[in-house]
Amino acid sequence: DTGVSQDPRHKITKRGQNVTFRCDPISEHNRLYWYRQTLGQGPEFLTYFQNEAQLEKSRLLSDRFSAERPKGSFSTLEIQRTEQGDSAMYLCASSPVGTSGREQFFGPGTRLTVL
Amino acid sequence: AQSVTQLDSHVSVSEGTPVLLRCNYSSSYSPSLFWYVQHPNKGLQLLLKYTSAATLVKGINGFEAEFKKSETSFHLTKPSAHMSDAAEYFCVVSDQTGANNLFFGTGTRLTVIP
Numbered sequence: 428d429t430g431v432s433q434d435p436r437h438k439i440t441k442r443g444q445n446v447t448f449r450c451d452p453i454s455e456h457n458r459l460y461w462y463r464q465t466l467g468q469g470p471e472f473l474t475y476f477q478n479e480a481q482l483e484k485s486r487l488l489s490d491r492f493s494a495e496r497p498k499g500s501f502s503t504l505e506i507q508r509t510e511q512g513d514s515a516m517y518l519c520a521s522s523p524v525g526t527s528g529r530e531q532f533f534g535p536g537t538r539l540t541v542l
Numbered sequence: 543a544q545s546v547t548q549l550d551s552h553v554s555v556s557e558g559t560p561v562l563l564r565c566n567y568s569s570s571y572s573p574s575l576f577w578y579v580q581h582p583n584k585g586l587q588l589l590l591k592y593t594s595a596a597t598l599v600k601g602i603n604g605f606e607a608e609f610k611k612s613e614t615s616f617h618l619t620k621p622s623a624h625m626s627d628a629a630e631y632f633c634v635v636s637d638q639t640g641a642n643n644l645f646f647g648t649g650t651r652l653t654v655i656p
Contacts, residue, residue: 469646
């Protein structure tokens with residue numbers, strides 16, 4: 428399967444712990460996006476990379492959140508000192524760079540539960 | 543700024559009857575619009591997209607949508623619902639700046655009654 432993959436699929440943690448998620452985009456896709464989806468809502472943009480450069484961050488991305496894409500391939504999203512409000516589905520998507528209107532291909536998501 | 547409004551949070555239809563999921567958009571630019579579907583425990587899948595070509599867009603699984611600029615609408619339709627169509631549907635508008643970020647509606651849950 429050459430789609431977007433995410434690991435882990437589920438994560439349960441206690442409040443105050445740190446968690447890290449991984450996303451492997453489709454090969455040769457320059458752009459990688461992170462979204463957060465809470466129950467009953469549509470996904471909300473968090474941040475995106477073009478190759479290894481993080482070009483935009485949403486106001487939703489507090490100081491406790493950090494994302495990296497060190498070699499322009501896979502990406503990690505870390506949440507420090509988790510809070511119950513961080514419980515959500517974290518989605519990763521990738522797309523080739525180009526003009527607007529390009530489809531984003533989504534992974535299955537990582538569901539985070541903070542107890 | 544870009545945004546979409548999905549007018550119905552839940553739509554219920556009988557199998558074999560038409561489906562209509564409503565979406566209105568707001569955009570400062572000529573928008574790129576999408577419909578994505580999300581089945582339980584599966585990733586988001588693109589149904590169709592509009593990018594300023596033909597106003598009637600055909601997608602996968604018999605879905606289509608019509609872009610109406612005068613009404614700022616992009617409603618999703620299907621002539622005959624199938625049980626496998628039961629899912630969450632999202633209307634999406636694309637950021638027209640270089641980032642190409644997606645702005646999702648709140649979703650419409652489609653239930654298909656046998």
